Amino acid sequence: MPAKMKLSNIDVLKLLTVSNGGSLLTGFSERVYHKKEIISTPYSDGDRIFVVKSGRLRVYLSCEDREFTLALLEAGDIFSTHVKTYAEAMDDSVIMTADTKVFQQKLIQQPDISITVIKVLGILLKNSINIIEGLAFKDVRQRFYDFLTNAIEDRGNNTDDGIVLRLQLSTEDIALLIGTSRQTVSTLVNELIKCQAIKKIDRQTLLIIKPEVLTQVSPEIP
Amino acid sequence: MPAKMKLSNIDVLKLLTVSNGGSLLTGFSERVYHKKEIISTPYSDGDRIFVVKSGRLRVYLSCEDREFTLALLEAGDIFSTHVKTYAEAMDDSVIMTADTKVFQQKLIQQPDISITVIKVLGILLKNSINIIEGLAFKDVRQRFYDFLTNAIEDRGNNTDDGIVLRLQLSTEDIALLIGTSRQTVSTLVNELIKCQAIKKIDRQTLLIIKPEVLTQVSPEIP
């Protein structure tokens, strides 16, 4: 029900290679992007489709000196420059890319793919609506708790001590995802630590001790 | 470049009837909805496609006692309940509807339609991203000015005195579109009137005298 941090549950990589004799990846070219390298901007020309083969991308909006992260993409995720956003590599990443026109040709030849494209677009749309819902209705604390809840669902590991959550995100990264400032996230994290709801294992990973706290309707203000 | 109030520029109605011998509307059934009637909610069951034949719909999110309008739909616009939103008739409206499954059958039979569906979804996605951009980066005044600018582009009529803009929206309606309160919109409108940038012709229609004011980067605070 809630938004995934991962863009889609459909592994497009698998889909494109497996279906119909693997002819789909022809026309795609591969490239390595280094950490922090910009992959595309709203002003890059040409409509292109990207498929993440490995690494991690951040898709974000930018306005003057502010940014807002729309999604983090991992292996198997897809996106298109037709949506006017920035994309940058968060780690060294391998990206496969094709021109949209080439892709559209494929769509016409193999109509069954278009069903998948429609599905992916549907997921993208659902994600953006979830983001709007957060921004329009919820305060920062709520958005942060929702973010954690989704992250747990997505990549949390149950252990005896609690749920281990390797976020691989800095405070600032989280702030950009939920639309707030670095400082506010910092405060919120430490607030949860003081409540004994979570613990820090190291800079990048949390131990969630009381996940209930995150889903309470009106969390007690300490 | 900016978001349209109208959901898409593709007249789906025309598209569905005209292309390929008009067989596309088979499977669609028609219904009249009265003003303020709810057409669908996130909890309505069944995935359905809607096409607006006449009238006006409001697609919105709701959370506790707050609402946020995602789009206003008019004749020729389309939407699907697969996106979990509310939809209500703003005027008496005629809506054509079909089950998504039936529609998917059509897609398989007539692959060229799927290109259109992909286009519509792309537009929807672009709109939501524009909304996110507004909520994440801009203050209420900016969002209101953007709203007016888009509305002018969309339905403004040039006259000797200025641009006549028949919004057919109450203050509250506008507030729900830009994510603010009724009171704030009221203040903002009167602020523009005092600046002589706009004038009220009647409750539902404005005369835009100085459209420049709306597009200034940093509008003077009166």
Next chain:
DNA sequence: TACAAAATGTCGTCTACCTGACAGATTTAA
């Protein structure tokens, strides 16, 4: 034409959160 209902204008209060500043901690490079 009158009364109820709805829409609008305006004001003061209150608060969530941004911003800047700075100190301390951690990581990286050299």
Next chain:
DNA sequence: TTAAATCTGTCAGGTAGACGACATTTTGTA
């Protein structure tokens, strides 16, 4: 190992805008 760079925590001050309250205006309808 030391310095530079980056990341984190915390606090004080300022502000946009929500919200409630209420008066006023407009609209619908009996």
